[in-house]
Structures are given as structure tokens and as C-alpha cells.
Amino acid sequence: xxxxxxxxxxxxxxNIHAVADQSHRLWYNQPASLWEEALPLGNGxxxxxxxxxxxxxxxxLNENTFWAGGPHNxxxxxxxxxxxxxxxxxATGEHKAAEALAAKTITSQGAHGMPYQTAGNLHLExxxxxHYSHYYRELDISNAVVTTRYQVNDVVFxxxxxxxxxxxVVVVKLSASKPAQLNFSAHLTHPSKPVFTQENxxxxxxxxxxSDHEGIKGQVKLASLMxxxxxxxxxxxxxxxxxxxxxxxxxxxxxxxTNFVKYxxxxxxxxxxxxxxxxxxxxxxxxxxxxxxxQAHSHFYQQYFNRVSLDxxxxxxxxxxxxxxxxxxxxxxxxxxxxxxxxxGRYLLISSSQPGGQPANLQGLWNHRQDPPWxxxxxxxxxxxxxxxxxxxxxxxxxxxxxxxxxxxLAITGQESxxxxxGARGWMAHHNTDIWRITGGVDYTWGSxxxxxxxxxxxxxxxYLYTGDKDYLADVYPVMKSAAVFxxxxxxxxxxxxxxxxxxxxxxxxEAKASxxxxxxxVTMDNQLLFDLFSNTIAAARILSEDKKLAEDKKQIATWxxxxxxxxxxxxxxxxxxxxxxxxxxxPQDQHRHVSHLYGLYPxxxxxxxxxxxxFSAARVSMEQRGDPSTGWSMNWKINLWARLLDGDRAFxxxxxxxKPALTLDGSVNESGGTYPNMFDAHPPFxxxxxxxxxxxxxxxxxxxxxxxxxxxPALPQAWPQGEVKGLVMRxxxxxxxxxANGQISQLKIHSRLGxxxxxxxxxxxxxxxxxxxxxxxxxxxxxxxxxQQAQIKKPLKHTNKTIPALSLDNTYLVDITTQAGRDYVWxx
Numbered sequence: 001x002x003x004x005x006x007x008x009x010x011x012x013x014x015n016i017h018a019v020a021d022q023s024h025r026l027w028y029n030q031p032a033s034l035w036e037e038a039l040p041l042g043n044g045x046x047x048x049x050x051x052x053x054x055x056x057x058x059x060x061l062n063e064n065t066f067w068a069g070g071p072h073n074x075x076x077x078x079x080x081x082x083x084x085x086x087x088x089x090x091a092t093g094e095h096k097a098a099e100a101l102a103a104k105t106i107t108s109q110g111a112h113g114m115p116y117q118t119a120g121n122l123h124l125e126x127x128x129x130x131h132y133s134h135y136y137r138e139l140d141i142s143n144a145v146v147t148t149r150y151q152v153n154d155v156v157f158x159x160x161x162x163x164x165x166x167x168x169v170v171v172v173k174l175s176a177s178k179p180a181q182l183n184f185s186a187h188l189t190h191p192s193k194p195v196f197t198q199e200n201x202x203x204x205x206x207x208x209x210x211s212d213h214e215g216i217k218g219q220v221k222l223a224s225l226m227x228x229x230x231x232x233x234x235x236x237x238x239x240x241x242x243x244x245x246x247x248x249x250x251x252x253x254x255x256x257x258t259n260f261v262k263y264x265x266x267x268x269x270x271x272x273x274x275x276x277x278x279x280x281x282x283x284x285x286x287x288x289x290x291x292x293x294x295q296a297h298s299h300f301y302q303q304y305f306n307r308v309s310l311d312x313x314x315x316x317x318x319x320x321x322x323x324x325x326x327x328x329x330x331x332x333x334x335x336x337x338x339x340x341x342x343x344x345g346r347y348l349l350i351s352s353s354q355p356g357g358q359p360a361n362l363q364g365l366w367n368h369r370q371d372p373p374w375x376x377x378x379x380x381x382x383x384x385x386x387x388x389x390x391x392x393x394x395x396x397x398x399x400x401x402x403x404x405x406x407x408x409x410l411a412i413t414g415q416e417s418x419x420x421x422x423g424a425r426g427w428m429a430h431h432n433t434d435i436w437r438i439t440g441g442v443d444y445t446w447g448s449x450x451x452x453x454x455x456x457x458x459x460x461x462x463x464y465l466y467t468g469d470k471d472y473l474a475d476v477y478p479v480m481k482s483a484a485v486f487x488x489x490x491x492x493x494x495x496x497x498x499x500x501x502x503x504x505x506x507x508x509x510x511e512a513k514a515s516x517x518x519x520x521x522x523v524t525m526d527n528q529l530l531f532d533l534f535s536n537t538i539a540a541a542r543i544l545s546e547d548k549k550l551a552e553d554k555k556q557i558a559t560w561x562x563x564x565x566x567x568x569x570x571x572x573x574x575x576x577x578x579x580x581x582x583x584x585x586x587x588p589q590d591q592h593r594h595v596s597h598l599y600g601l602y603p604x605x606x607x608x609x610x611x612x613x614x615x616f617s618a619a620r621v622s623m624e625q626r627g628d629p630s631t632g633w634s635m636n637w638k639i640n641l642w643a644r645l646l647d648g649d650r651a652f653x654x655x656x657x658x659x660k661p662a663l664t665l666d667g668s669v670n671e672s673g674g675t676y677p678n679m680f681d682a683h684p685p686f687x688x689x690x691x692x693x694x695x696x697x698x699x700x701x702x703x704x705x706x707x708x709x710x711x712x713x714p715a716l717p718q719a720w721p722q723g724e725v726k727g728l729v730m731r732x733x734x735x736x737x738x739x740x741a742n743g744q745i746s747q748l749k750i751h752s753r754l755g756x757x758x759x760x761x762x763x764x765x766x767x768x769x770x771x772x773x774x775x776x777x778x779x780x781x782x783x784x785x786x787x788x789q790q791a792q793i794k795k796p797l798k799h800t801n802k803t804i805p806a807l808s809l810d811n812t813y814l815v816d817i818t819t820q821a822g823r824d825y826v827w828x829x
Contacts (some may be wrong), residue, residue, distance in 0.1 A: 029136065039052070044350075045064050046170055047365035048254075050146040050161050061118070065358060067436075074111045091503075095515040096517050099448075106421070106447055107447035108440040112214060112432075116361055144165075145161070147159070148161075155181045164281070171254075173251050173290060180248060192211065225254070225278045230249070255274045258270050263437040307727045308346065309724075312339045327660075330657070342699075344691065346390060346695060348691055349387075349388075353403075362374055364688035380432060381431040382637070388692070393466075394729070395729050410433060427483060429453055431447065451505060451529050454487075454533040464476075468787065501526070504520070504521060510594050512581055523596075524579055524597035530567055532606075576800050595638065600615075603640070609809060611790060616807065619641075636690045644704070648716045662674035669685070670682070699728055701714070705730035705731040705732070709783060710761065713740060721742055722740060722742065732756060733787075736748075754821055755819050755820050756786075756818075758817040761812050767828050773818070
């Protein structure tokens with residue numbers, strides 16, 4: 001009777017997870033058969049994809065510095081001599097000839113970037129586990145642990161896996177519900193030619209070298225160590241495997257390291273590093289200390305994750321498996337899945353971008369191939385930047401650091417491309433880079449885009465607007481200044497208007513029907529990017545000059561102000577669209593995935609319903625013309641854009657389009673994109689930027705701070721009439737906690753990190769303020785908070801007589817509160 005009762009309790013332990021709170025869990029009732037069904041873990045440096053197969057399991061591994069090739073730059077010095085001719089051909093309308101010449105002289109004729117490569121696999125084999133029942137697999141993003149549980153006969157087997165933030169190893173805990181029932185073997189593999197050695201009785205080593213690629217010799221060495229310890233039973237090594245017999249439980253530690261030091265230094269000893277990580281970890285782990293190390297890992301992770309919470313309401317669907325919920329999301333109301341998707345983006349950023357490491361690449365941290373799509377590099381004309389859109393607003397500011405550091409490094413390697421390719425001072429980079437911080441052009445007709453330095457510099461400035469850290473601003477200002485100096489030398493006069501324009505360039509990665517090519521000059525996105533670059537660099541110089549650190553830049557500021565005055569204004573074309581090119585070339589049937597000319601709407605703040613209503617209407621027309629159907633990152637950029645257009649229902653419609661199954665029922669890929677079963681975004685194939693864009697888009701729907709005020713619930717869809725969000729960060733260091741019901745704010749707390757004027761815009765009156773003064777703002781009074789200065793753009797040129805109704809915010813409520821740093825401000829009934 002006792003045995004039956006114990007067995008019943010074990011079954012209850014298995015099944016209780018299926019009905020527990022699923023708000024932070026991705027869970028499934030079957031193992032993963034595809035990589036896009038496996039569950040991701042990461043500590044910023046070490047990645048793991050967990051399949052959870054009972055009999056033959058595989059955990060795919062990554063180390064974020066394991067890339068093909070070695071230190072190099074991929075410049076094409078022929079650009080310098082060809083530049084005048086390319087510009088002449090563009091100016092005279094000979095675009096195809098210009099593009100052909102640029103493909104030969106600007107684009108690299110050698111390497112086009114190195115691929116990020118898999119670190120191999122940990123394989124686990126369990127004899128007689130082919131027949132199992134009561135299967136359950138989950139990723140709990142509240143603690144960054146994957147758990148697999150199933151039953152064989154009357155024994156429940158459990159596996160826990162995490163990539164430890166504190167111990168810098170991948171940890172696998174295997175256990176059985178009864179003593180002496182755990183039997184398995186473990187080994188490592190890699191698709192290249194690994195070399196295996198025995199470290200000691202419990203540890204095996206695997207060493208590999210990265211691939212040669214496009215003429216660059218593979219020089220990155222990876223050392224991987226697998227250590228197995230067991231409670232009870234025996235451990236033996238046989239044929240490059242470790243076998244465990246009749247154990248109660250076991251712990252596997254995977255340590256990985258490379259010889260990579262930085263983009264121009266690969267002098268480290270990979271094996272010495274890996275041994276160091278493993279020695280430190282094994283001194284911490286044994287069966288008695290496992291729980292404490294797991295808790296330390298989760299506590300480190302939760303310091304980031306717990307900063308933001310989101311509740312959009314409950315539904316019965318939360319008790320269904322995650323793949324089932326993704327499959328049916330577009331057909332029913334499942335607000336908890338939308339909130340989970342939002343938090344999953346934050347989970348992925350925490351897991352793939354830690355200070356001191358590499359930035360999240362095109363697949364974040366996770367890649368199972370030697371030759372991933374687009375090499376899993378850093379595409380700088382949208383994708384790398386989109387990865388960091390959630391960083392500041394969702395309270396993960398420290399995780400912006402790897403992108404900031406990469407920008408600083410590009411500012412060094414990019415001096416070479418500026419000088420040798422364009423005869424210019426400062427730094428520049430084209431539309432793609434890799435771990436070696438290459439700055440030459442790649443991908444032939446896509447390569448002639450020289451403006452990534454401006455977009456990356458926008459991230460440098462935005463981080464300051466959220467943090468107010470002047471020491472940080474002084475550190476990154478030279479990078480911003482150097483980018484601006486490049487364009488001092490690179491800009492040329494347009495032949496008719498005498499505007500200063502970028503040539504050659506393109507509107508990434510679109511092709512104008514009128515020219516039949518991508519190459520162009522003076523495109524709208526470049527003009528918007530340079531407006532931000534010069535405006536922000538001038539503002540930074542003035543802020544720092546107040547501290548008498550940069551007084552010598554006064555003459556430089558005057559030069560930049562003159563350039564600003566000569567940049568082309570935005571233009572409204574014949575269809576009342578925001579023009580994409582300098583000429584009115586837009587095709588209203590163009591469905592291209594890139595919406596580059598809408599950078600001025602998001603992530604920039606140049607287009608406003610208050611300050612530039614006609615441009616705001618034109619941007620909406622462009623969005624309507626471009627259409628909703630899109631995939632991956634493009635779909636999710638559009639969520640952000642519709643949020644900035646203050647249309648929550650349209651943004652929510654694209655969210656439904658995004659959360660649709662990317663795999664058909666027969667397992668084939670749906671080419672229209674969507675979401676894989678493991679909640680990865682499908683471009684297709686997988687690109688992580690879509691996950692990050694979704695998260696930032698939801699944040700923009702709930703709160704915005706780019707247009708002179710903190711705008712609460714600016715794009716709330718009808719689908720979320722009530723909810724609560726805590727921890728969103730606005731510019732100027734204001735942290736927002738709010739609850740709403742029937743679409744109106746019922747409780748609000750603003751924490752002021754920096755002090756200063758807090759201007760709030762709402763669509764309904766706020767509850768009563770608790771013991772502080774609130775001043776109603778009338779008219780167009782300027783917000784005195786220096787973090788809320790609005791873009792002073794030129795009046796747009798209009799090439800149409802059409803009139804589009806403007807969106808009015810006259811009925812919104814606008815108030816000011818003088819805040820003190822460190823104080824909370826609460827509104828409640």
C-alpha cells in the first residue's frame with residue numbers, strides 16, 4: 001500500500017506542472033525533434049539548446065567567440081579611385097553602371113565576413129528509455145532552467161539543465177526517483193575534426209579549430225571539457241565516453257573556452273581557460289551543493305529579469321502546451337501568451353548579451369551549424385540595432401554594453417576603411433560586420449551603404465538619455481564625434497538643391513523601380529540618420545563642455561550646425577507618402593520588407609503627430625502602402641512603427657500575425673514566417689531580432705517617452721482593456737509602474753532616478769496624486785527637462801495636393817511634476 005501511495009505521489013509531481021502557473025514557462029508534452037523545438041539556455045557566453053529526448057538526448061552547445069577565420073579587415077582600396085566616377089554615374093542617372101562599378105570597387109573582392117560556428121553537442125544515451133510515459137519538458141524563464149521529466153516503468157527520471165551565470169559552465173543534473181536506477185553514457189561531438197583526450201577518470205576533453213572561410217584561415221581554438229560526477233553507482237571511461245551505472249543521480253559540467261581575447265588578439269590558451277573554469281566549478285559542485293549553485297545562478301539572472309513584470313489578464317489557454325498556444329493564438333484571446341512572448345525577448349537578451357562579452361548576433365547566442373544563414377553575423381542596417389531596442393526601455397541597460405563596446409571597436413577598425421576607401425577622416429563601416437570587426441563592404445549590390453556608424457551612434461546617445469550618466473557620455477563621445485567627422489569629409493553637394501547628401505548609398509536593401517538598382521544618393525534614411533548623428537553629437541559636446549572638458553569643440557559645433565542646415569528635409573511624395581528616396585520614386589505597390597525611410601518615426605523621434613502632423617500622416621500612408629504581410633524582423637519593426645503611429649489595434653494585428661506557427665503540421669517551414677514551437681522568431685529561418693523587436697514593440701504600445709513627455713498607454717489595443725506593467729524605463733530615468741482598467745489608468749507609480757521635470761501625457765484623467773503638486777500644461781509649452789528635447793527638423797517638402805486627416809492629441813491630458821532623484825510619485829484612488 002505504501003509503494004502504491006508513493007507511486008501515486010510521483011505521478012502527481014509530474015502532472016502538477018501541467019496545471020501550475022504557466023506565466024513564465026514554455027512547456028511541451030513531447031521531446032524536440034528539430035532544433036527549432038529545442039529550448040535555449042545561455043549565460044551570455046555559453047549557449048545550450050536542450051532537446052529533452054528520453055533515450056538519446058542531445059544538448060547543442062555554443063561559445064560566443066567561436067567564429068571562423070581570424071583577425072583581418074576586408075577593405076577594397078579600389079574604392080578611393082572609383083569614388084568620383086561612381087558619384088558621377090549616380091548624378092547623371094546611370095545607376096546600373098554605378099552599381100556595377102561599386103560592386104567591383106567598394107564591395108570586398110575577398111572575405112565577406114566570417115560565420116559564427118557551433119561548439120558541438122553533448123550526447124546522452126539512456127538504455128531502455130525508448131518506452132516512456134508522462135512526459136513533460138519546460139523552460140522556466142523566471143529562473144533560466146530547463147527541466148525534462150518522464151517515467152519509465154515505475155521510476156520517474158528528471159533532467160535539469162542551465163548555463164550558469166556564476167560558475168561559467170553548462171550544468172546538467174540527472175536524477176531518478178528510486179536509488180540505483182540511473183544508467184547512461186555521455187560524450188561530446190563536433191561536425192569538424194575534433195581531437196579527444198582524457199583529462200582524468202571523470203573528465204574528457206575535446207579540442208577543435210574553427211573553419212577556414214573565404215580565404216581567411218580558421219584560427220580560433222575551442223577547448224571543451226566534460227566532467228561527470230555521480231551519487232552512488234560507478235563511473236568508467238570507454239571509447240571517448242563516460243558511462244555511469246546504477247547511480248542515484250549525476251551532475252555533468254561542460255566547460256568551454258577559446259583563445260579569443262579581442263577582435264585583434266587570439267593569444268589566449270583555450271585549454272588553460274577551460275580548465276580554469278572547470279576547476280572553479282567543480283570546487284563548487286557536488287550533490288550536496290547543487291541546489292545552492294542552481295540558486296546562485298537563478299538569483300544572478302533574476303536581478304535582471306525581475307525588474308519588469310507584465311500582466312494582461314488570464315485565460316484558460318495558459319494550461320495548454322506552448323506549441324498548441326502558438327498554433328491557435330491568432331484565432332482566440334490568449335493575453336498571457338503575448339505577455340510571455342514579451343518576457344521571452346527579455347530572457348533572450350539576458351541570456352545572450354552580458355557585459356564584457358560579445359553582442360547578440362543574428363541568432364543571439366544559438367547556432368547549430370558551421371555555415372549558418374547570413375553567417376549569423378551582425379547586420380548593421382537594422383538587425384544588430386533591433387537586437388538592442390528592448391535594452392533600455394525594459395530595464396536591461398547594462399546589457400547594452402556589448403553593442404556599445406562593439407561600436408567602440410568598429411570606431412577603431414573603421415578608421416582604416418574611412419581613410420583607405422574614401423580618403424576621409426573619422427570612422428565608418430558598411431552594412432555588416434563580424435567578431436573581427438570588419439568594416440568593408442559585403443554582399444556586392446548590398447554593400448554600398450556607408451551609414452551604419454550613424455545608426456550605431458544613435459544607440460550611444462539613447463543610452464545616455466535613459467541613464468543620464470555623464471561619465472559614460474564622455475567615454476562614448478569621441479566615437480560619435482569621429483563618425484560625424486567622417487561625414488564632414490564624405491558628404492557632397494546635390495547637383496540641383498545644393499543639399500549635402502550621402503553618395504553612394506542605398507535605402508537598405510530596397511531597389512527603386514525608377515532606377516532598377518539599389519544604389520542611390522541622398523536617400524531619406526541617410527538624411528534622418530545624419531540629422532540624429534549631428535544633432536546628438538552637438539548636444540553631447542555642449543553637455544560635456546559645461547564641465548569644461550570639451551570647450552575646444554565650439555568650432556566643431558559650428559561646422560556641424562552648418563551641415564545640419566544643409567541636409568535635405570524629409571519629403572511628402574505624389575501619393576502623400578513619406579518619400580524613400582531623394583526623388584519621388586516610391587511605388588505604392590512596393591511590398592519590400594525594409595521600411596528604412598521610417599527610421600525617422602521609429603527608433604528616431606523626428607516624426608511627431610504634434611510637431612510634424614503632415615509627416616506623421618505621410619508615414620502612415622507609407623505603412624499602409626507597404627502592407628502588413630512581412631516576416632521576422634520586418635513584421636516586428638512594423639509593430640513598433642504602428643505603436644508610434646498610436647494605433648494599438650493595428651500593432652496588435654501584427655502581433656497576431658507574428659505569433660502564428662512557422663512550422664506546418666508536417667514539420668515543413670512556413671515561408672511566410674511566424675514563430676517556431678520554441679518561440680524563436682522565423683524570418684525564416686530563425687533570426688533573433690524579431691523576438692527583440694516584438695518585446696520593444698509591446699513596450700512602445702504601453703509607454704513612450706520620445707516626444708517631449710512620458711506618454712502612458714499611447715497605443716493600447718482593445719484586446720487589453722485591463723492590465724498591469726511594472727518596471728518600464730523612460731528617458732530621463734523615470735521608471736513606470738501602472739495598472740489600468742477599462743483602458744484607463746487606475747494606479748500609477750513613477751520612480752524618478754535622476755530628478756527633474758516629469759511631464760505625463762494620458763488619454764484620461766489620472767487618479768488623485770498622493771502628496772505632491774501636479775501642474776496642468778497648456779498650449780505648446782516646452783518641457784524643461786533636458787532629456788526631453790524634441791527634434792527640430794526642417795519643414796518637409798510636399799509634392800502633392802492631397803490632404804490626409806491629421807491625428808489630434810488635443811483631448812489628451814498633459815501635466816508636469818517637479819521630481820527629486822530617488823523619490824516615488826504615486827497616483828491612486
